[in-house]
Amino acid sequence: MSIALLLEMAASSNPDRTAVVSDETRLSTTELSTLADGAAGVIAASGAAHVAYVGTGGYLLPLLLFGSARAGRAVTPLNYRLSAEGLRELIARLPDPLVVTDAQYHDMVAGAGKQVIDSEEFVAAARTAEPAAEFPDPDDVAVVLFTSGTTSRPKAVELTHNNLTSYVTGTVEFDSAEPADAALICVPPYHIAGVGAALTNLYAGRKMVYLRQFDPRDWVRLVREEGITTATVVPTMLDRIVRVLESESVDLPTLRNLAYGGSKVPLPLVRKALQLLPDVGFVNAYGLTETSSTIAVLAPEDHRTALAATDESVARRLGSVGQPVPGVEVQIRDEAGNVLGPNQTGELFVRGEQVSGRYTDIGSVLDEDGWFPTKDIAMLDEHGYLYIGGRSDDTIIRGGENIAPAEIEDVLVEHPAVRDCAVVGVEDPQWGQIIVAVVVPTDGTEPDPEELRAHVRAHLRGSRTPDRVVFRDELPTNATGKVLRRELVAELTAANH
Known part of the structure; x- marks a missing residue:
């Protein structure tokens, strides 16, 4: 199954529903699908073998995800915060890429890849281009993301159409959102959470509202103005949002779910957020680039139960990342590779259709039984709750x-x-x-x-x-x-x- 099919399904089911809100741009599912057809035409006509994107995202991310898929090319959103040298090094590792860039980054990547085109020019060309429609094999690479590379050269993680659609269909029910549901997306486009948010929210039928540069007051304003029902933040964002909510008398009447993840969140901050937003369901989502996003979830009811618990074994679950999502298996192993029992600490291994574990120039690092070594220190309790204790490298x-x-x-x-x-x-x-x-x-x-x-x-x-x-x-x-x-x-x- 190609990720392009997710957009086709959404456009067929709800052609007039607002799919994306990004600054002044509003696109229905039909308009997004038509524009993605044109984007595929521009990509195909360029002769490029790959698509790279340097920019802050917004509607450009879903447009490039689906346009690249329909052109039969893989796409790589790049970290626009890198230096010009850093960006050029990564672009040089991609095969003959068409580089789509927001105007403010154009000078940093001018002359890189096969061709460089400004985002606005790309969109304008997509509006008039002859559509292209290829049908990629499910095992073809759809997205390549570079790891942060804080300790070594960034690895290029290859995610196939099958990896990504397995994650989406395994964790989200198609067209399950209410008509008024809206998701606020402020995670960066080059992170797996950004890619996952574009795919899952479209598939579920939620309006996607993009906040391209995070500011806590803008976040609160958009929640109120756009009737946001669900949002995803990283720990630093949650901390800044909580500070605003503490200092200003503001209510968020439409917000029903708030997911957080990306790294560990201090427990006092989680408790404070739960108390400030008593009617919001909190979700702790844990995942990796190599696993196509979330592989474990601490659900809203788990948060509230743990917060109120007097039993220490239940209360400590607030510090867990919950239980594995459907389709994902987990094991904790010791240094010799032996599988450990409950409450024993070792390295986390995961397996499932959404797990890639494959890198450009390196190949697959899955073991002979398909298990991926996360390099995360972890423990499973007797009830199947997963606790992450940091990276083994740390x-x-x-x-x-x-x-x-x-x-x-x-x-x-x-x-x-x-x-x-x-x-x-x-x-x-x-x-x-x-x-x-x-x-x-x-x-x-x-x-x-x-x-x-x-x-x-x-x-x-x-x-x-x-x-x-x-x-x-x-x-x-x-x-x-x-x-x-x-x-x-x-x-x-x-x-x-």
Whole structure:
């Protein structure tokens, strides 16, 4: 099944429904489908073997996803926040790409790929182009996304039409949305969550409203003006939205569901959001680029049950990512590859039709039984709730003892003077690595480092106590809220020399 079929189904079922709202642009499903036909024509006529997009998204993302599919080409949205050199390096790794770029990035990519065309010119050409219609094989690559590459050269993840449509049809019921349902999308187009949002919301029948540059007050305004019923945010966005809701008296009467993910969200922030929005169903969604987006979900009822629970085993589920979605299997394995039982910590492996695990120039990294190694440290409890403990690469080895930063972060962030924190290992001649806690204080507080160390020592064994506590106004994060730990390590290491 091609992803292009998702748009065909939507246009056939609800031809006049508003599909996309992006700034001043409003397109019905029929208008989006017609424009995608023309986009396919422009792509085919270019002779390019691939499509790349540099820009902030909006309706350009679904247009390029479906237009590329109908032209039988794969598409790669690129991180527009990269340097000109970084963008050109990634474009050079794509086969003869047509580069579609928002005007403000044109100079950065001029002359790259097979051809460069401004977004507005591309859309104008699509309105008059002769349509093209190819029918890709389900196993053809539909989307290629580059990983963030914080520790090494970015990998190019290949997602087939089958991977993506398996995710969509496995997690969403076709045309299941109410006529007034609307989704607010503010995740970047180059992230798998952005791709997934375009496909799932169209398939479900929701109006998609794009906020291309996140601002918490604009977010609140759009929720009210467009009657938003569902939205997806990353942790840094949720934090800023909560601050607005705390400081201003504003209600969001239409909002029914708020999904968050992309990286771990501090539990005090989750609790605060649940209390501020008592009528909203919260969803914690966990997934990876290689798995075509979400593979586990903590549902709204799980959030409310855990928040109200006095039983510790139930209350702690608020810190989980929930249970696997239909069609996805999970295993926790030790270093020798043995499958572990409930409440044992190891590496998370996943399997399912939506799981790609394939990279350009590398090939598939699935094992002989189709399992993908996520490199995430995880644990399954006896009820099937999945807990993520961070990346295996982030493990601190202090005096020969393996220490998971998340274990310390979960304790630190519960201190009332800590708004956010990240724990990293910094090289040390005596211990190999020492534990450094980088803390963002709660507004109006000046926490004492020794008090924070004592707080950790009171909850964890002594070897988990941070050797140092340093303070920052904010943590360095990428667009999806993942803390850039390597930046912190580099900064702290430089400060030691």
